[in-house]
Amino acid sequence: MFDVLGVPPQVLFGQLLLGLINGSFYALLSLGLAVIFGMLNVINFAHGALYMIGAFVAWLLLNKLGLGYWWALGLSPLVVAAVGVVLEKTMLSRLYKLDHLYGLLLTFGLALIFEGAFRHLYGVSGQPYPIPDLLKGGQNLGFMFLPNYRGWVVVASLVVCLGTWFAIERTRLGAYLRAATENPVLVQAFGINVPVMITATYGFGVALAGLAGVLAAPIYQVSPLMGTNLIIVVFAVVVIGGMGSILGAILTGLGLGLLEGLTKVFYPEASNIVVFVVMAIVLLIKPAGLFGRER
Amino acid sequence: MLKSLLCGTALLAVTAGAAHAQVSNNVVKIGVLNDRSGIYADLAGEGSAIAARMAAEEFGNKVTGAPIEIVVADHQNKADIAANLAREWVDAQNVDVVADVPNSAAALAVQGITKEKKRIFLMSGPGSTDLTGKACSPYGFQWTYDNHSMAAGTARAMVEQGKKNWYIVTADYAFGHSLEDETTKMVKELGGKVAGTVRHPLGTSDFSSFLLQAQASKADVIGLANAGGDTTNAVKQASEFGITQSGQSLAGLLLFISDVNALGLQAAQGLMLTTGFYHDMNDETRAWSKKFMEKNGGKAPTMVQAGVYSAVRHYLKAVEAVGSDDPDKVAAKMRETPVNDMFAKDAKIGPNGRMFHDMYLAQVKTPAESKGAWDYYKIVKTIPAQQAYLDPAQSGCSLVK
CATH class of the missing domain: 3.40.50.2300 (Response regulator)
Incomplete structure (x- = not known):
C-alpha cells in the first residue's frame, strides 16, 4: 500500500468519511442560516442556541414524557419552530427596517440568554442521550468502522438539504419567497401575504437548527454549550459560501467538513482554525463568497 | 451621658482593633x-x-x-x-x-x-x-x-494488567501536555511503550477522527489526557465507534465524578480512574x-x-x-x-x-451494581501518598534543598 505523507490510505479514507459526517452538520446548520439571511436579511446569531434547544427538547421528551428518538425527530423541530415564530413576531419583525447590525445584536443577546438559562437549569457537563435501538451497531467498511448512526446522519441531512434547495429554487412557493425578498411591496400587491411568509421562513430556518440538534444529541453530550462550540464555524461556512446562497451553504458545509477532517490527520493542532484561514483567504479574493453574488 | 457613651464606643473600637490587629485590613x-x-x-x-x-x-x-x-x-x-x-x-x-x-x-x-x-x-x-x-x-x-498521581494510579494499574502498548489523546494546552508527559514516563518506567500521541484543541466536540487514529495504532490502551467535557465526548464516541468492544481499553487519565454522571453508567461502566476523594468512603x-x-x-x-x-x-x-x-x-x-x-x-x-x-483507584460501577443517584464508584485500592506523588527532591522545585 502507498502512504500519503506518511499516512496510510485506510486512515485517510476514514478521516474523509468523518469529515463528510461533520460537514453534513455544518451544511444543515448553515443552510438554515442562509435561508434566514437570504429571505429576511437577518444574521441569526441565535441559531446555535436554537440547535442546542432542539437537542434539549429531544432529551426532555425522552426523560419527561418517555417519547423516543423518532418522536423527537418530528416534534423537536416543531417546538423550535414555534419558539422561532414567537421571536420573529414579537421582536425580530420590529427590526427589519433598521440596519442588519440590530438583528445581529438582538439574536446574539437572545443566544446568551438561552444558553445562560439552560446552563443554570442543567449545568455544563451535559446529559447523555442514547442512540436509538434501530441505528445501534455499525458496519465494518474494511478501512474503518462506520457506526450506523453516523451513516444515518449523513443521509438524513443530505436529503433535507437537497429538499430545501429544491423547495426554494424550483417550486412556486419558493418563487414567491424569492420574489418577496426582492420586492415585498409588489408581491403583496399580487395578493400574497408577505409578513406571514417571512414568519414561516424564519420558523423553517430555525426548525432546521432544531433538527440538527436532534441528530447531534446521540453523538455529542446534550449540553448548553454545544451551540457555542459550533456556531462560529457555521458562520464561517456561510461567509465562505456566500451569505444567503442556499447551494453555497450546502456545498461549503460539506467541503469544509472534509478539509477539517484532513487537517486532523496532518496537523491536528490547527483543526479548529483551518476553517477561518479559508474564510480569510476567500474574503480577500472574493468578498461575496464562493457562491454569492455582489449586491 | 453622651460623652461617656462616646468614650465607651471609642474604647470598644480600640480594643476590637487590638483583638485582630494582626489581620491585614x-x-x-x-x-x-x-x-x-x-x-x-x-x-x-x-x-x-x-x-x-x-x-x-x-x-x-x-x-x-x-x-x-x-x-x-x-x-x-x-x-x-x-x-x-x-x-x-x-x-x-x-x-x-x-x-x-x-x-x-x-x-x-x-x-x-x-x-x-x-x-x-x-x-x-x-x-x-x-x-x-x-x-x-x-x-x-x-x-x-496532580498529573503524576493520575498516571501513578490509572496508568500503573493498566500496565500491571499487561496492557503495555499505549496511545495518548491529549488536550493541546499546558495541562494535557503535562498529563501526557507523566503518563508516558510512568508507562515506560514499568516496561511499556507509547505508540503515538495526537493533540486536539481544548473544547473539541467531535473526537471520532482522533479516536480513529488511536484505533489504527493497534495500541492496547487509549489514554485520554484531557478533562471535563472533552473526556465525556471522547468516551461516548469511543463506544460509538466500537473501540472498547474491539478489545482496546480506554483509560480516562483524569475523570471526575461529574463526568461520570454526565456520561451515565451505561457508557461509563468499567472505566478505571484515579481519584483523591469519593463521597461514599x-x-x-x-x-x-x-x-x-x-x-x-x-x-x-x-x-x-x-x-x-x-x-x-x-x-x-x-x-x-x-x-x-x-x-x-x-x-x-x-x-x-x-x-x-x-x-x-x-x-x-x-x-x-x-x-x-492517599489517592484511590476506582472503577465505575455497572448500572446493575449502582444502588441510586451518585452511587458510581467501587474503590479498588488505596494508593499510598508516597507512591501517588513525586518525591519533592525530584520535582525540580528550587525550594527543595
Whole structure:
C-alpha cells in the first residue's frame, strides 16, 4: 500500500468519511442560516442556541414524557419552530427596517440568554442521550468502522438539504419567497401575504437548527454549550459560501467538513482554525463568497 | 451621658482593633477563582465556592476575631483573564488567598502573581506538576491531585494488567501536555511503550477522527489526557465507534465524578480512574457530602470541590494558630502542621507545596451494581501518598534543598 505523507490510505479514507459526517452538520446548520439571511436579511446569531434547544427538547421528551428518538425527530423541530415564530413576531419583525447590525445584536443577546438559562437549569457537563435501538451497531467498511448512526446522519441531512434547495429554487412557493425578498411591496400587491411568509421562513430556518440538534444529541453530550462550540464555524461556512446562497451553504458545509477532517490527520493542532484561514483567504479574493453574488 | 457613651464606643473600637490587629485590613478575604461557565464549571465552579464557604462556616465565619469573606470570579479558562482577576483581587481588593483555579494554564499565571505579591495560593483544580516543580512558589499549595498521581494510579494499574502498548489523546494546552508527559514516563518506567500521541484543541466536540487514529495504532490502551467535557465526548464516541468492544481499553487519565454522571453508567461502566476523594468512603465523608449536596442542588462533590474545602480549612487553622494572616508565617505553619480532616488523614505538605495524601483507584460501577443517584464508584485500592506523588527532591522545585 502507498502512504500519503506518511499516512496510510485506510486512515485517510476514514478521516474523509468523518469529515463528510461533520460537514453534513455544518451544511444543515448553515443552510438554515442562509435561508434566514437570504429571505429576511437577518444574521441569526441565535441559531446555535436554537440547535442546542432542539437537542434539549429531544432529551426532555425522552426523560419527561418517555417519547423516543423518532418522536423527537418530528416534534423537536416543531417546538423550535414555534419558539422561532414567537421571536420573529414579537421582536425580530420590529427590526427589519433598521440596519442588519440590530438583528445581529438582538439574536446574539437572545443566544446568551438561552444558553445562560439552560446552563443554570442543567449545568455544563451535559446529559447523555442514547442512540436509538434501530441505528445501534455499525458496519465494518474494511478501512474503518462506520457506526450506523453516523451513516444515518449523513443521509438524513443530505436529503433535507437537497429538499430545501429544491423547495426554494424550483417550486412556486419558493418563487414567491424569492420574489418577496426582492420586492415585498409588489408581491403583496399580487395578493400574497408577505409578513406571514417571512414568519414561516424564519420558523423553517430555525426548525432546521432544531433538527440538527436532534441528530447531534446521540453523538455529542446534550449540553448548553454545544451551540457555542459550533456556531462560529457555521458562520464561517456561510461567509465562505456566500451569505444567503442556499447551494453555497450546502456545498461549503460539506467541503469544509472534509478539509477539517484532513487537517486532523496532518496537523491536528490547527483543526479548529483551518476553517477561518479559508474564510480569510476567500474574503480577500472574493468578498461575496464562493457562491454569492455582489449586491 | 453622651460623652461617656462616646468614650465607651471609642474604647470598644480600640480594643476590637487590638483583638485582630494582626489581620491585614481586618478581614481574611478568600477568592475562589475558577471556571464558572465553561467546560470545568461542574467539576469546580460554584461547588468550589460552596465548599470554601463550608470551611469558613466551621470557624463561625471568623478567624482570630476578623471576619472571613469569600469572593468568587470566573476566569473563563483563559490565562490572561485569570491573571488580571488575580492581580485586581490582590492590588485593589486586598484578597489574602486565591483558591481552586482549575486549568493549569490559568493556574501557572496566577502562581506567578501570588508568588510576586506574596499571597497564599491554594490549588485544587489544576493538575500540572510544574506548579510544584519548576514553577513552584513558597506560597503555592497543590492540594487535591496532580498529573503524576493520575498516571501513578490509572496508568500503573493498566500496565500491571499487561496492557503495555499505549496511545495518548491529549488536550493541546499546558495541562494535557503535562498529563501526557507523566503518563508516558510512568508507562515506560514499568516496561511499556507509547505508540503515538495526537493533540486536539481544548473544547473539541467531535473526537471520532482522533479516536480513529488511536484505533489504527493497534495500541492496547487509549489514554485520554484531557478533562471535563472533552473526556465525556471522547468516551461516548469511543463506544460509538466500537473501540472498547474491539478489545482496546480506554483509560480516562483524569475523570471526575461529574463526568461520570454526565456520561451515565451505561457508557461509563468499567472505566478505571484515579481519584483523591469519593463521597461514599466513610461516615465522615458521607456526613460532609450530605451537607454539601443539600447546598449544591443534590450534586455530589467532586474531588476538586472537596479539596477546596480541605485546603481553605487548613489555611484558616494556620491563621488561627499563628494569630495573623501574614503570608510567610501562615505558609510556614501550614507546612509544619499535618492535614487532618474528612479529606485527608495525617497528610504532610512537602517543601515544594505538594500536599501528600492517599489517592484511590476506582472503577465505575455497572448500572446493575449502582444502588441510586451518585452511587458510581467501587474503590479498588488505596494508593499510598508516597507512591501517588513525586518525591519533592525530584520535582525540580528550587525550594527543595
